[in-house]
Amino acid sequence: MNNHPLEIILARHFADNLSLAAFITNEEGDLIFYxxxxxxxxxxxxxxxxxxxxxSWASIxxxxxxxGNHLEPExxxxxxxxxxxxxxxxxxxxxxxxxxxxxxxVSSFPIIGRNETFLGAMAIFWKEEFE
Amino acid sequence: xxxxxxxxxxSIPSPxxxxxxxxxxxxxxxxxxxxxxxxxxxxxxxxRLGMELANRPRIDIFLTHLHLDHIxxxxxxxxxxxxxxxxxxxxxxxxxxxxxxxxxxxxSPPIFPVRIRDFKxxxxxxxxxxxxxxxxxxxxxxxxxxxPSPTLGLRFCAENKIFTYIPDHDPVLGLxxxxxxxxxxxxxxxxxxxxxxxxxxxxxxxxxxxxxxxGHCSIEDALKFAELAKVKKLLLFHHDPNxxxxxxxxxxxxxxxxxxxxxxxxxxxxxxxxxx
Numbered sequence: 491m492n493n494h495p496l497e498i499i500l501a502r503h504f505a506d507n508l509s510l511a512a513f514i515t516n517e518e519g520d521l522i523f524y525x526x527x528x529x530x531x532x533x534x535x536x537x538x539x540x541x542x543x544x545x546s547w548a549s550i551x552x553x554x555x556x557x558g559n560h561l562e563p564e565x566x567x568x569x570x571x572x573x574x575x576x577x578x579x580x581x582x583x584x585x586x587x588x589x590x591x592x593x594x595x596v597s598s599f600p601i602i603g604r605n606e607t608f609l610g611a612m613a614i615f616w617k618e619e620f621e
Numbered sequence: 622x623x624x625x626x627x628x629x630x631x632s633i634p635s636p637x638x639x640x641x642x643x644x645x646x647x648x649x650x651x652x653x654x655x656x657x658x659x660x661x662x663x664x665x666x667x668x669r670l671g672m673e674l675a676n677r678p679r680i681d682i683f684l685t686h687l688h689l690d691h692i693x694x695x696x697x698x699x700x701x702x703x704x705x706x707x708x709x710x711x712x713x714x715x716x717x718x719x720x721x722x723x724x725x726x727x728x729s730p731p732i733f734p735v736r737i738r739d740f741k742x743x744x745x746x747x748x749x750x751x752x753x754x755x756x757x758x759x760x761x762x763x764x765x766x767x768x769p770s771p772t773l774g775l776r777f778c779a780e781n782k783i784f785t786y787i788p789d790h791d792p793v794l795g796l797x798x799x800x801x802x803x804x805x806x807x808x809x810x811x812x813x814x815x816x817x818x819x820x821x822x823x824x825x826x827x828x829x830x831x832x833x834x835x836g837h838c839s840i841e842d843a844l845k846f847a848e849l850a851k852v853k854k855l856l857l858f859h860h861d862p863n864x865x866x867x868x869x870x871x872x873x874x875x876x877x878x879x880x881x882x883x884x885x886x887x888x889x890x891x892x893x894x895x896x897x
Contacts, residue, residue: 496765499805499806499807604716
């Protein structure tokens with residue numbers, strides 16, 4: 491059994507110590523961790539959801555834009571980061587696993603390790619007042 | 622595989638009457654197989670090793686990282702001045718500066734009188750990161766491990782035996798209870814099922830708490846890390862420079878008495894060899 495790359499392990503330690511919600515994927519886009527602050531927003535503990543493939547996490551929270559239109563996975567900032575390996579940012583609605591709706595801002599960035607190896611991505615997100 | 626300890630002290634050479642048994646030289650270990658002669662780190666222990674290596678056609682030196690206690694012996698390694706020797710130095714790649722250039726910061730005046738270009742041997746420098754490759758009869762795996770500044774851990778396989786070398790490593794990053802899920806433990810894949818693991822054990826648990834962020838491991842966490850990785854023999858390494866022989870003996874006795882696993886443990890000692 492191999493461990494995650496060091497950069498991903500350090501990202502998790504960083505996320506573990508943030509009060510800001512954080513979400514980490516591996517290079518394939520599989521969700522591999524979210525922190526306690528994210529658990530509060532997403533409505534379930536990470537230990538309960540466990541790892542999730544991209545298509546599951548990108549749809550399970552029912553993302554919609556400001557007008558209430560369904561957002562396809564490829565329009566989510568973290569998916570854009572995984573595809574283009576560049577930072578991305580956006581604001582949109584989600585419905586968490588308790589059925590609560592939140593308007594979130596999400597900033598994501600690629601985790602590119604030494605030798606410029608792409609290893610995954612991290613998103614930080616926070617609740618916004620919808621105006 | 623024959624593994625020999627030439628230096629097992631951390632941070633700074635610490636010669637003196639209180640360290641004669643375990644030795645005061647900084648990190649240097651040799652690994653010998655039928656077809657290879659590998660030197661792991663170039664701490665002050667490499668000087669004595671160099672005196673025993675006349676007529677070796679090729680020597681490969683792996684530098685886990687460039688902290689001074691791991692490179693300070695390089696300029697005193699006799700084969701580097703031997704016209705007939707071929708020396709390969711392997712170390713961490715960097716995005717901004719070549720390994721040669723980074724080594725030159727130490728191996729040049731005013732820090733050191735001899736420059737790299739003045740070494741008479743044929744010198745080849747290789748930059749590595751997270752990878753696996755064959756070197757003669759050895760399968761080599763390198764991976765980054767948690768320690769300040771880029772640092773590699775190394776795993777060598779030959780003759781169905783596994784030897785892992787992680788001399789400077791903080792696998793718990795200030796959270797001693799984090800040694801649980803192997804996916805999230807730095808260095809775990811390198812150490813998994815090793816027949817022999819040489820691992821950082823600079824501090825006691827209490828000392829670790831006072832040195833958070835220094836990049837080293839407590840004896841207790843090294844034991845837990847090795848047990849999780851199902852290591853057969855653990856050699857505790859990188860002894861604190863202030864630790865006397867008497868204190869290491871006391872720690873050895875304490876941890877041997879508490880060890881209820883199948884894993885064999887001991888504190889590394891200069892001059893000792895292990896055959897796998």
